Amino acid sequence: MENVIELKNVTKKFKGFSVNNINLQVKRGFVTGFIGANGAGKSTTIKTMMNLLKPDAGEVKLFGLDYKTHEKEIKERIGFVYDGNIFFEGLNLKDIKRIVAPAYKHWDDTLFDQYVEQFELPLNKAIKTFSKGMQMKASLAIALSHHAELIIMDEPTAGLDPIFRRELLDLLQELMVDGNRTIFFSTHITTDLDRIADYIAFIQKGKLVFNQSIHDVAENYALVKGELNLLDRDTEKAFVHIHRASTGFEALTDNIKAVKNIFGDTVIIERASLEDIMYYFKGGIHHA
Template sequence: MENVIEFHGVSKSFETFSIDNIDLQIKQGYTTGFIGPNGSGKSTMIKFMMNLLQPDKGKVSVFGLDYATHEKEIKNRIGFVYDSNIYYESLNLKDISKIVAPAYKQWDNKQFNKYINQFELPLNKSIKNFSKGMQMKASIAIALSHNAELIIMDEPTAGLDPTFRRELLDIFQEFMVNEGKSIFFSTHTTSDLERFADYIVLVDKGEILFHQPMDKLQEQYVLVKGSTDLLDRDTEAHFIYIEESQGIFQALSKDAGEVQKVFEDHVVIEKASLDEIMFYMKSAHRNGGN
C-alpha cells in the first residue's frame, strides 16, 4: 500500500463554500502537513477522512479501504486528535479510558498511563475542568495508546505552550520510527511543520494549490525584495505574487537562479518560510497572480 489516504474526484457543495473534484494521495510512512487559511476547506477534508461527512460525489479511501464496508476496521487503525474536546465533559480520564479501551483491539493501558504521567494530567478530574491545553494533551494521549497506524490531527498544538509543543513533536517523531506509521497534521503553526513534516499540502477555497515534499519547498521558494523601479511586464513574470509599498516590492519566486540572473545584485533574495509561501500563494490564487 503506497498511499494511506486517497481522494478521487471528491466534491461537496455547501451554501457559501464548495470543494470541487479534489484528487489527493497521502503517502504511507510519512508526515504530511496540511495548511491553508481559515475557511479553506481543511476541516471539511478531515471530516471526509474520518467519515464524519460524505462527499456529494467521488470516493475517499483509507488504508486502501472504503468506509461503506470497512468503517470499524479503518477507525480501529486511526488515532484522531481534534481541535476541541470530543469527550463527555462530566467524565474524568479514568472513566473515559474505560469507555474508549474496548473500542480498540490493541488498546495499551500501560502506554496510556505513561502518557498521562508524562503530560502531568490528573486521572480523577472532570474534563470540563481541564484547560484547552490539557484537553488537547488528553486527546493526544488517547490517540497514541492503541497502536494506531495513522494519526490524523486537526490543530493538535493549539493551546499548548512552546516547550510542550517541542516535546510533543519529539513524541510524534518517536511514533514515526515504526515502519509504516503515518501522520496527517493540520495546523496554523507552520514552524512546527518546518522541522517535522515530509510533505506539505496547501489548500485554499476548496482547491489544492500544491502538494510537495518539504525539502523541495525549502529549496525552491525564495522571497525577493527590491525597488519597484525594477519592475515591468517582463521582470514581473518571474514572480508568483508581488506586494508593493512605498517604492519597495516584496515577491515570491520559485526560481532563485533566474531571479539572480535577471536582477543581479539589485535585489535581496532570502529563503521563504512556509508562512510566507502560504501567504503569497493564497494571494496569487485569490487575485489571479501578477
C-alpha cells in the same frame, strides 16, 4: 511509495463555502503537515478523511480501503485528535477510557497508563476541569493507546503554550521512530512544521495548492526583493504575488530559475518561509 490516505477529486459544497477537486496523497511513514488560513478547508478535508462528512463527488481511500465496505477496519487503524474537546465533559478520564477502549481490538491498557503517567494526567477529575493543554494530552493519550498506524490531528497545537507545543512535537517525532507510522496534521502555526514535517500540503480557498516534500518547498519557492522599475507585464509573470511599496517590491516566486534568468543580480533572492508562502498566496494568484 505507498499512500495511506488518498483523496481523488474530492468535492464538498456547503452554503457559501466549498472544497473543490482535492487530490491528495499522504505517504506512509512520514509526517505531513496540512497548512492553510482559517477557513481554507482544512477541517472539512480532515472530516472527509474521517468519514464524518461524505463528499459530494470524488473518492476517499485510507490504507487503500473504501469507507463503504471497510469502515471499521479503517478506523481501527486511525488515532484521532481534534481541535476542541469531543469527550463527554462531565466524565473523568478513567470513564472515558472505559467508553473508548472497548471500541478498539488492539487497545493497550499498559500503554495508556504509560501515557497518563508521562503526561501527568489525573484519572479521577472531570475533563471539563482540564486546561486546554491537558485536554490535548488526554486526547493524545487516547489516540495513541491502540497502536494506530495513522494519526490524524486537526489543529493539535492551537491554543497550547510554546513549551507544551515543543513537547508535543518531540513526542510526535518519537512516535515516528516506528517507520510504519504516518502522521497527518493540520496547523496554522507554520513554525511547528519546520521541526517535524516531511511533507507540506497547502490548501487555499478550498483548493489544494501543493503537496510537496519540505525540501522541494524550500527549493521551489523563494522571496524576491528588488526595485519597482524592474517590474513590467512580462517580468511579473515569474511571481505568484507581488507586494509593492514605495521602497521597492517583495514577491513570491515558484520559479526561481526564471527569476535568476530574468533579473540576474539585480534582485535579492531569499528563502521563503511557509508563512511567507501562505501570506503571498492569500493575495491571490497572479499567474500566467
